Amino acid sequence: xNHPDASELLAAARETLMKEVxxxxxxxxxxxxxxxxxxxxxxxREAEQREAASQEEMSLCSRLLPETVVVGTTSQDEARRALxxxxxxxxxxxxxxxxxxxxxxxxxxxxxxxxxxPRLANTNAGxx
Numbered sequence: 435x436n437h438p439d440a441s442e443l444l445a446a447a448r449e450t451l452m453k454e455v456x457x458x459x460x461x462x463x464x465x466x467x468x469x470x471x472x473x474x475x476x477x478x479r480e481a482e483q484r485e486a487a488s489q490e491e492m493s494l495c496s497r498l499l500p501e502t503v504v505v506g507t508t509s510q511d512e513a514r515r516a517l518x519x520x521x522x523x524x525x526x527x528x529x530x531x532x533x534x535x536x537x538x539x540x541x542x543x544x545x546x547x548x549x550x551x552p553r554l555a556n557t558n559a560g561x562x
Contacts, residue, residue, distance in 0.1 A: 444478035487545045494538040
């Protein structure tokens with residue numbers, strides 16, 4: 435694979451933005467610069483972690499709906515739609531199935547938080 439990759443490029447650009455550009459812009463633009471830097475951080479983490487997060491979600495969906503979601507042949511969007519249909523149909527209304535769904539959804543949210551807001555993910559990790 436070529437280096438630097440997308441996450442490395444975004445990290446370098448973010449560092450330059452915060453170290454070189456941020457101090458040179460008027461205070462009235464500091465909020466906007468921080469928002470841009472935050473978005474760049476999220477994009478870098480997503481580029482780096484997207485595949486692993488997607489595989490984790492697919493695995494969880496496959497465990498919940500083994501006859502519907504087949505890892506390797508079902509897309510992530512299809513798996514999400516199948517899970518939503520199963521929830522609406524009441525497939526997880528029983529306590530055991532509901533507990534399994536709750537645990538899987540918590541893991542999916544934690545995975546998404548590790549990309550979008552790692553500090554919050556680390557704070558909530560003990561609660562999951």
